[in-house]
Amino acid sequence: MSFLIRQISRTSDGREIIRAYPHDLREIIIGRDASCEIHLADLAVELRHARLTLQENGKLDVVALAGNGFEVDGSKTSQAIIDPAGGAELRFGSHLLVISVEDAVVVITAERIEVLSDSTQEKDEIGLFTLRALMPGRRQMAWALSIIILLALLVWPIQTFYNYQNAEKRPAGFHADSLWSSGSLSSSHAGLGMDCQSCHTEAFVAVPDSSCVACHDDVHDHADPKRLKLAKAPLNWDGKISRKIADGFNRPEGRCVECHTEHEGAGPMEETKQQFCSSCHTDMDKRLTDTKIANAGDFGTAHPQFKPEVITANGSPPKRERISLDQKPVEDSGLKFPHNIHLSNTNGVARMAGRMGKQFGFGQALDCKDCHVKTPDGVQFQPIDMEQSCAMCHSLGIEKIGDTVRTLRHGDPKMVVADIRAFYRAGGPYRVRTQQVMEGRKRPGDYARSQPYYAYFGSVNYSRADSAIRSVFSKGGACYDCHTVIAPPAGSDNWQVQKVYQTSRYMMKGWFDHAAHDTETCSSCHAAKQSGSASELLLPGIKTCRTCHGGEASNADVPSSCAMCHSFHADDGAPWVPKFDMTRKRDLSKTRIENDKARK
Amino acid sequence: MARQAAQSGRVRSDGTHEGFLRHENFRWLKIATIISLLAIVSYLLIDVQPRHNGGSWFGYTLGTIGVLIILWLSLIGIRKRKMSRGHWSLKAWTSAHVYLGLSLIVIGTLHTGFQLGWNVHTLAYVLMMIVILSGVWGISVYATLPKVMSANRDQTTEAQMLASLRSIDRQLHDAAQPLDQNHAELVRSSLDQDPFGGGIIRRMANRYPACKTRKAHDEILLIMGSQPGDKDDPLEKVGSLLGRKRAILARTRKHLQLKSMLEIWLYLHVPLTFALIAALVAHIVSVFFYW
Numbered sequence: 001m002s003f004l005i006r007q008i009s010r011t012s013d014g015r016e017i018i019r020a021y022p023h024d025l026r027e028i029i030i031g032r033d034a035s036c037e038i039h040l041a042d043l044a045v046e047l048r049h050a051r052l053t054l055q056e057n058g059k060l061d062v063v064a065l066a067g068n069g070f071e072v073d074g075s076k077t078s079q080a081i082i083d084p085a086g087g088a089e090l091r092f093g094s095h096l097l098v099i100s101v102e103d104a105v106v107v108i109t110a111e112r113i114e115v116l117s118d119s120t121q122e123k124d125e126i127g128l129f130t131l132r133a134l135m136p137g138r139r140q141m142a143w144a145l146s147i148i149i150l151l152a153l154l155v156w157p158i159q160t161f162y163n164y165q166n167a168e169k170r171p172a173g174f175h176a177d178s179l180w181s182s183g184s185l186s187s188s189h190a191g192l193g194m195d196c197q198s199c200h201t202e203a204f205v206a207v208p209d210s211s212c213v214a215c216h217d218d219v220h221d222h223a224d225p226k227r228l229k230l231a232k233a234p235l236n237w238d239g240k241i242s243r244k245i246a247d248g249f250n251r252p253e254g255r256c257v258e259c260h261t262e263h264e265g266a267g268p269m270e271e272t273k274q275q276f277c278s279s280c281h282t283d284m285d286k287r288l289t290d291t292k293i294a295n296a297g298d299f300g301t302a303h304p305q306f307k308p309e310v311i312t313a314n315g316s317p318p319k320r321e322r323i324s325l326d327q328k329p330v331e332d333s334g335l336k337f338p339h340n341i342h343l344s345n346t347n348g349v350a351r352m353a354g355r356m357g358k359q360f361g362f363g364q365a366l367d368c369k370d371c372h373v374k375t376p377d378g379v380q381f382q383p384i385d386m387e388q389s390c391a392m393c394h395s396l397g398i399e400k401i402g403d404t405v406r407t408l409r410h411g412d413p414k415m416v417v418a419d420i421r422a423f424y425r426a427g428g429p430y431r432v433r434t435q436q437v438m439e440g441r442k443r444p445g446d447y448a449r450s451q452p453y454y455a456y457f458g459s460v461n462y463s464r465a466d467s468a469i470r471s472v473f474s475k476g477g478a479c480y481d482c483h484t485v486i487a488p489p490a491g492s493d494n495w496q497v498q499k500v501y502q503t504s505r506y507m508m509k510g511w512f513d514h515a516a517h518d519t520e521t522c523s524s525c526h527a528a529k530q531s532g533s534a535s536e537l538l539l540p541g542i543k544t545c546r547t548c549h550g551g552e553a554s555n556a557d558v559p560s561s562c563a564m565c566h567s568f569h570a571d572d573g574a575p576w577v578p579k580f581d582m583t584r585k586r587d588l589s590k591t592r593i594e595n596d597k598a599r600k
Numbered sequence: 601m602a603r604q605a606a607q608s609g610r611v612r613s614d615g616t617h618e619g620f621l622r623h624e625n626f627r628w629l630k631i632a633t634i635i636s637l638l639a640i641v642s643y644l645l646i647d648v649q650p651r652h653n654g655g656s657w658f659g660y661t662l663g664t665i666g667v668l669i670i671l672w673l674s675l676i677g678i679r680k681r682k683m684s685r686g687h688w689s690l691k692a693w694t695s696a697h698v699y700l701g702l703s704l705i706v707i708g709t710l711h712t713g714f715q716l717g718w719n720v721h722t723l724a725y726v727l728m729m730i731v732i733l734s735g736v737w738g739i740s741v742y743a744t745l746p747k748v749m750s751a752n753r754d755q756t757t758e759a760q761m762l763a764s765l766r767s768i769d770r771q772l773h774d775a776a777q778p779l780d781q782n783h784a785e786l787v788r789s790s791l792d793q794d795p796f797g798g799g800i801i802r803r804m805a806n807r808y809p810a811c812k813t814r815k816a817h818d819e820i821l822l823i824m825g826s827q828p829g830d831k832d833d834p835l836e837k838v839g840s841l842l843g844r845k846r847a848i849l850a851r852t853r854k855h856l857q858l859k860s861m862l863e864i865w866l867y868l869h870v871p872l873t874f875a876l877i878a879a880l881v882a883h884i885v886s887v888f889f890y891w
Binding site (some may be wrong): 032034041043046047066067068116117118119120128129130131134135138142143145146154157158161177179181182183184196200204205206245246250251261264265270273276 | 649650651653654655657715717718719720721723758762765766769770772773774776777779780781784785787788791792793794795796799800803855856859860863864866867870871872873874875877878879881882885886888889890891
């Protein structure tokens with residue numbers, strides 16, 4: 001006997017069954033084929049897999065018969081010489097063959113050490129039918145996600161806050177507390193984006209006014225804080241509740257940010273709503289009994305007539321008073337000027353404008369713009385300048401020397417007197433000279449083509465300087481026609497002209513922007529063509545404004561909240577309002593035509 | 601969605617069983633609808649300047665209601681482990697959980713004032729919505745999939761599915777013994793492969809492109825097609841066994857797919873609820889921190 005083959009198999013309950021097959025051969029075959037001496041029912045084993053030869057020296061020669069080799073003590077090979085006495089482990093597919101020697105016989109113990117198939121091995125069957133094996137545990141996921149969120153969105157931002165609490169300015173770049181921002185800052189504050197602490201200075205403390213004032217250092221109170229408090233309408237029940245709650249949560253009343261809300265998205269800051277004003281002003285006289293400010297709630301329905309500030313007494317300085325337009329105030333500007341004559345389409349002024357059109361850019365008659373020039377921002381008009389506007393027609397020339405016209409000095413009566421005296425003192429044939437000066441022309445309209453204008457002295461004897469001086473300052477003379485002249489005492493030359501004050505802004509509590517009214521003509525609001533005196537105030541009343549403007553919630557062409565004209569922190573500048581888009585309403589020209597009709 | 605699910609919910613004709621969706625004649629559906637309508641109407645009526653947002657008094661009110669509901673809803677994890685009867689039976693509790701959870705869509709969305717961004721506040725909102733939608737998904741699969749599942753199972757149990765697989769594997773192993781090595785290798789690859797292996801996506805999609813059983817079956821069918829039929833050919837037997845194994849695998853895999861769909865929503869619903877609570881903590885602290 002040379003070989004003893006022991007094949008071990010197991011019953012379903014794990015019991016071992018050992019079958020022994022002796023072979024008196026020097027050569028045996030290992031394979032899946034049933035005819036093999038060592039028959040391995042293993043699909044990984046070839047039908048005839050290997051040959052074992054017992055050599056003369058007692059050693060075993062193992063040779064693979066087909067492509068697939070075998071393993072000897074864990075290493076793969078296709079041929080091996082083994083000393084059975086020393087023992088060895090051969091691996092064929094899922095089977096392990098242990099070689100040993102017992103009583104001079106080579107014993108080969110074969111046993112399947114791997115399961116027959118994947119499904120036959122011991123498995124957690126419940127596990128297969130749930131997702132437990134495929135998904136991370138719910139508890140682990142819950143912990144992991146919660147910790148990540150708390151670290152990234154709570155700990156990190158807080159750490160950022162304390163890191164920069166004493167820093168003057170944060171370095172540029174990302175800062176974790178920006179993850180807390182509830183919305184973009186308005187365009188004017190966009191630069192503060194990553195520096196939360198420029199406003200949120202202390203933890204758990206509502207944004208204080210000091211944060212705003214740090215930059216906006218010229219903002220002043222709307223009124224005396226004590227009066228402001230008095231003026232406020234008493235809170236109704238829900239207001240009281242929310243005030244109590246706000247107090248409980250450390251949100252003091254009256255902070256800047258109550259009106260100027262932030263984090264409302266990029267773009268301009270929100271316009272202040274009418275309600276912020278009307279809550280106090282609608283019936284303020286009930287609470288502030290001594291107030292001079294009339295009640296106002298809604299522009300369309302509850303707004304007093306305008307009270308422009310007009311010059312009631314000329315002087316230096318002039319006396320200015322706010323008078324309601326309903327009282328038809330007159331203004332003493334010191335100037336005489338009939339708008340109707342200058343704007344006529346048919347009279348001499350118009351004819352002259354037509355003739356001079358080429359030189360000065362006039363149309364067939366004078367137009368407002370020929371004298372009134374807007375300020376660069378378009379909001380107001382520049383004061384009328386005599387030399388620029390009036391002198392286009394009303395020259396103060398007294399003498400022509402070569403191509404140059406000598407003029408009297410405007411605005412300086414003493415110099416006028418001196419110049420006239422010098423003119424007469426220069427001697428020569430008075431008649432020729434004076435005729436040229438005194439009779440050159442009377443008024444615009446009597447203009448002779450290609451001739452310069454001259455100052456008109458009235459119909460007097462021009463042979464003497466004294467009478468010429470008196471004439472120019474008296475009725476019919478060049479100065480008197482436009483100005484209020486203060487005559488000197490007898491025997492004195494001290495003629496004086498009352499100073500002219502031109503008002504550039506009448507609405508001192510409100511703001512009117514001419515540029516915003518480019519869609520209108522001048523005459524749709526200012527009845528200048530019908531005005532024969534400069535003392536008439538050509539300001540339109542609230543009725544005119546209301547043809548386009550109504551309250552914030554009205555159906556008017558231009559719904560207008562208080563903030564369109566009024567500023568809470570009023571100063572000399574325009575109130576802050578976001579740009580009004582004229583195209584969002586229907587064509588305003590239609591309204592204008594209706595308005596013009598109504599006025600006629 | 602909820603209404604649909606309710607209609608197809610399990611209700612026996614004899615009235616002895618009433619699903620949690622229909623509990624007490626939709627009591628919680630009515631309560632949740634009233635809460636939602638109240639929130640919508642007051643949102644429309646209350647004039648918050650300059651526009652609605654979570655930081656107005658109305659926003660804080662909605663936020664407080666929302667967070668209280670969320671915390672109460674999350675208690676179902678504790679509640680479901682303790683049995684009780686009556687008004688606060690688990691069924692009543694679940695019914696309230698579902699409908700109050702749905703009302704959070706309204707309360708939460710109005711609380712945002714439709715102002716969303718890349719920040720902690722919107723994260724909390726998004727997490728809340730995912731949790732709610734995963735719950736809606738869960739209810740809808742509970743209402744529809746069991747029918748599909750039992751049609752697919754055709755009276756076999758899960759244990760029977762696995763037992764028949766084991767049996768077919770053993771038969772394959774025996775039948776393949778006489779095969780030459782190339783063919784034996786095909787069978788062995790089918791036996792060695794874990795036929796349900798792969799990740800969650802493969803299981804939910806029920807797509808197993810590398811299935812060795814299918815490959816072995818196809819190849820053996822191809823070989824047999826080119827040979828004259830022989831009843832005693834072991835290859836013939838192996839081919840038919842592989843065909844049977846393939847059918848068993850298809851049914852079992854379909855079963856696994858349906859079961860995973862029934863289960864997956866909880867893997868979103870539960871962990872994201874905790875993530876949501878964490879995000880809410882960060883959200884609330886941040887609001888008061890930068891007050």
